[in-house]
Amino acid sequence: MQITPSILNADLANLGAEVRRIGSADMVHIDVMDNHFVPNLTLGLPVVESLRAHTELPFDAHLMIADPDRWAPAYAEAGCASVTFHVEAAAAPVRLAREIRAQGARASMALKPATPIEPYEDMLAELDMLLIMTVEPGFGGQKFLDMCLPKIRRARALMDKHGVETWLQVDGGVSLETIERCAEAGADVFVAGSAVYSAADPDAMVKDLRSKAEAVRA
Numbered sequence: 001m002q003i004t005p006s007i008l009n010a011d012l013a014n015l016g017a018e019v020r021r022i023g024s025a026d027m028v029h030i031d032v033m034d035n036h037f038v039p040n041l042t043l044g045l046p047v048v049e050s051l052r053a054h055t056e057l058p059f060d061a062h063l064m065i066a067d068p069d070r071w072a073p074a075y076a077e078a079g080c081a082s083v084t085f086h087v088e089a090a091a092a093p094v095r096l097a098r099e100i101r102a103q104g105a106r107a108s109m110a111l112k113p114a115t116p117i118e119p120y121e122d123m124l125a126e127l128d129m130l131l132i133m134t135v136e137p138g139f140g141g142q143k144f145l146d147m148c149l150p151k152i153r154r155a156r157a158l159m160d161k162h163g164v165e166t167w168l169q170v171d172g173g174v175s176l177e178t179i180e181r182c183a184e185a186g187a188d189v190f191v192a193g194s195a196v197y198s199a200a201d202p203d204a205m206v207k208d209l210r211s212k213a214e215a216v217r218a
């Protein structure tokens with residue numbers, strides 16, 4: 001059970017200090033938005049490269065960008081341990097996953113809430129992580145979409161059927177109130193943005209979230 005806090009709701013003018021407030025995190029989730037794939041603009045490669053020197057924690061890049069085929073391998077090269085592209089934006093998802101792995105990073109693919117998992121069943125072995133969005137991508141602080149829970153369950157069943165080691169990440173509206181539902185459905189990696197950075201003690205919140213998720217699996 002891994003907690004990967006999103007820095008989307010952190011103080012973006014103080015990112016170095018902000019990542020040091022989540023020392024117990026398993027990875028730092030970095031939301032890259034380009035104002036094309038989603039209607040919001042956040043940060044990109046130069047910021048990721050600068051931030052790399054400010055923490056030992058692995059980076060989990062979530063690319064909400066058009067043309068990930070062009071850009072995703074560069075995030076691996078910039079030191080991201082995991083690179084997630086959206087299948088809705090990728091021209092050649094299998095080739096892209098292989099390119100990310102060839103750069104030495106974990107390859108991950110994201111599905112928006114209305115994108116089904118079933119067409120990608122045979123691709124699971126190509127992926128180190130599958131990200132199931134539990135809000136429409138683009139903004140932090142949105143309400144968790146319960147309609148995504150059956151897809152998480154179906155994804156977990158497909159992973160079991162194929163015997164793959166692929167991690168199953170959920171992202172969007174994950175909090176102390178919703179994390180158990182995600183864990184019960186089969187998720188094992190949890191992004192939490194506003195829940196962590198609106199907490200008085202973000203690191204304590206990371207630990208609380210992990211305890212709740214682990215209690216479900218125990």
Ligand SMILES: O=C(CO)[C@H](O)[C@H](O)COP(=O)(O)O
Pocket residue numbers: 006008009029031062064135136137138139140141142171172173174191192193194195
């Ligand atoms: O990818 C994202 C939005 O597109 C963010 O990672 C996500 O929304 C995290 O924020 P919160 O936990 O506040 O929902």
Ligand SMILES: [Fe+2]
Pocket residue numbers: 006029030031062171191
């Ligand atoms: Fe994200």
